[in-house]
Amino acid sequence: MSIELESAAHLAPHALAFSPEIAPAVTRRSYDHVVLPGDFPDPTVTKIGDTYWASATSAEWGAVFPLFTSQNLIDWELVGHVFPNKLPDWAGSNFWAPEFHCENGRTYMYYTARKKGGMLCVAVASADHPAGPYTDHGPLVGQEAGSIDGFAMPDENGDLYLIWKEDGNSCYQDTPIWAQRLNDERTALIGEATELFGNDVTWEGPLVEGSALVHHNGYFYMFYAGNSCCGKGCNYATGVARSRALLGPWEKYDQNPILDRNTTWKCPGHGTVTQMDGRWFLLHHAYLADSHEFVGRQGILSEFTWNADNWPEFERRSPQAAPIRDLARLNIADEFGGDRLGLEWQWPIGQQPVAAVRNGQLHLQADGSRLGAVVARRSHVATYKAATTLDLAKLPADTYAGLAAVGDPYNALAIMAGNGKVQIWHVKSGKQQSLVQVFVDPCDTITLRLEVWGGQRYRFAYSTDGATWLALPTDNFSLNGTYLPPWDRGVRVALVAQGDEGNSAIFNNFIILNKR
Known part of the structure; x- marks a missing residue:
């Protein structure tokens, strides 16, 4: 199932900077730029x-x-x-x-x-x-x-x-x-x-x-x-x-x-x-x-x-560098081609997960910790949409998998699927809590989405057909994520799998679309 968030240009996975427009020959070229966008x-x-x-x-x-x-x-x-x-x-x-x-x-x-x-x-x-x-x-x-x-x-x-x-x-x-x-x-x-x-x-x-x-x-x-x-x-x-x-x-x-x-x-x-x-x-x-x-x-x-x-x-x-204007160049669209995760993917120190890429899917072995096994990407802006499609039919019982905004393993907001439910998980100071849960009918795949504005307000939704989005209800329409970033790090967007170590979650794709 494809993720139909909105149209986006194809992006090279290693595109971590942008090239300025060519200036007139008489103009001294400026090299003042953001060259390593992100954290x-x-x-x-x-x-x-x-x-x-x-x-x-x-x-x-x-x-x-x-x-x-x-x-x-x-x-x-x-x-x-x-x-x-x-x-x-x-x-x-x-x-x-x-x-x-x-x-x-x-x-x-x-x-x-x-x-x-x-x-x-x-x-x-x-x-x-x-x-x-x-x-x-x-x-x-x-x-x-x-x-x-x-x-x-x-x-x-x-x-x-x-x-x-x-x-x-x-x-x-x-x-x-x-x-x-x-x-x-x-x-x-x-x-x-x-x-x-x-x-x-x-x-x-x-x-x-x-x-x-x-x-x-x-x-x-x-x-x-x-x-x-x-x-x-x-x-x-x-x-x-x-x-x-x-x-x-x-x-x-x-x-x-x-x-x-x-x-x-x-x-x-x-x-x-x-x-x-x-x-x-x-x-x-x-x-x-x-x-x-x-x-x-x-x-x-x-x-x-x-x-x-x-x-x-x-x-x-x-600094005279201008903010990056063409944010679409920093969008992420990973369909898990090849035989391994790209070099841009990260994980918490000392907690490198067991992950395999084959046949256009990521197989992420679950972990029993509060959030589970984590593979993450740096964010580039504070306002964006992110989504992933999960092979729900092959998710083992009592295993949960999904998409999270992660400050560190002790502070995260996640949308998780498993055991016939979709939930919002709140992890704060190491304590994990389910804030919202809804039951879903059996389906082969499910697409999970998070949206964030200014790094602070989060909304979550899911789709069983790739087109119709169902928002998860929250008391104040959105959740506050100001607590997420540690003092010295930015927020990552992660795929997570929580459960017994012998079980795995299968992801078909991963997308981040940046906004102003």
Whole structure:
């Protein structure tokens, strides 16, 4: 059965960015664009050979640390992950802030993760090719307050140092930025750590973090973020400091922050510098004001220049990227062709489900947890319709399957079918409750639909013929989903299967149609 929501152009599954219209020859092309739409915080970028590579924070969603390639910094293709299936044995959560370093034909990925039962650490993995496979070498540093946001940078003598943030704000302390030399294998720290600077300027608030360094015109420049990164109350911004020597002394720019909010973008920060055709760019994240925490922090390219005093300057001191206008390019229409799920699908960390694609269907093995097994896609806007068609005749008894808006496994809104009923499930703070249920006559397939406006108001409906929609009744016409997104992540749209592990749900398709 096809999903007849409305007409939509066919979309390539990996279309994660859009290309601007070709400008007149006399006009300087703008590269200020949303290049990683959706929830891609703390992006990193580097050029290896003739190809740009990018990655971003995964947080609590697998697979961990996406790998993108591009030839022009605008159009990016998802080609893999640093940890596609198996996580490092030592790490359990908080997979944040990956940073590339390339040396002697080898690619290193410095990243943050939380030690199982312990503190946040900066660790490193390496590969013979930037696409992997990567070998993990474990933590490099894990201070009592936590250590995050590692970045590798050679000093003026060519010795490679790790720069990182001590996560003092997690325990109401200051947040010094440290540097310490790496060994020749780049897998351990040697010598003594040196403090570079801390949060000592008013705009920085409780922290400085997200260091990214570049050497230019005789100076080391550190682009860094200050203040609160995430959620409704965020006030993140970007500053810069410079020094003739890597270990200091460092001078902060008296015009900081150099990149701050405007009416379109909020909380721009935590980026990495790159160059193309003699022009300079920062790939960083920011919230689109219209969708904010419901979509998450999106990857934005912002160009900067160097002023007469050799400090970087951004136009209007804020992101100039326009919101994506052609939202249809970001629609999702997955008919489950091929023999496996596409790389864009995600699952909660440590809960990778058993999923198989065959004969144009997704077979998702059920799980007995509160929401069940989950495979999800990032949302791109806060207003959309989503739907899936479920092979109801083959759904085992006491197994439920459906479609959900998921903040994390403990917070979700779902429309579920099973045992002759369609229900709305409310999962909040880990407690699952059926809010509404209606009985349906036996049928071979059923199509489930959710609609959301502004990330906050949800409605649910189902169809047994693919054309006639029956709304599930709710007291206030719609349900409130403002509780869904965690402080640091956007909402995903998921297929879910709940029940005994030996049972499976069969899905025929998955569609998201974006709206303004």
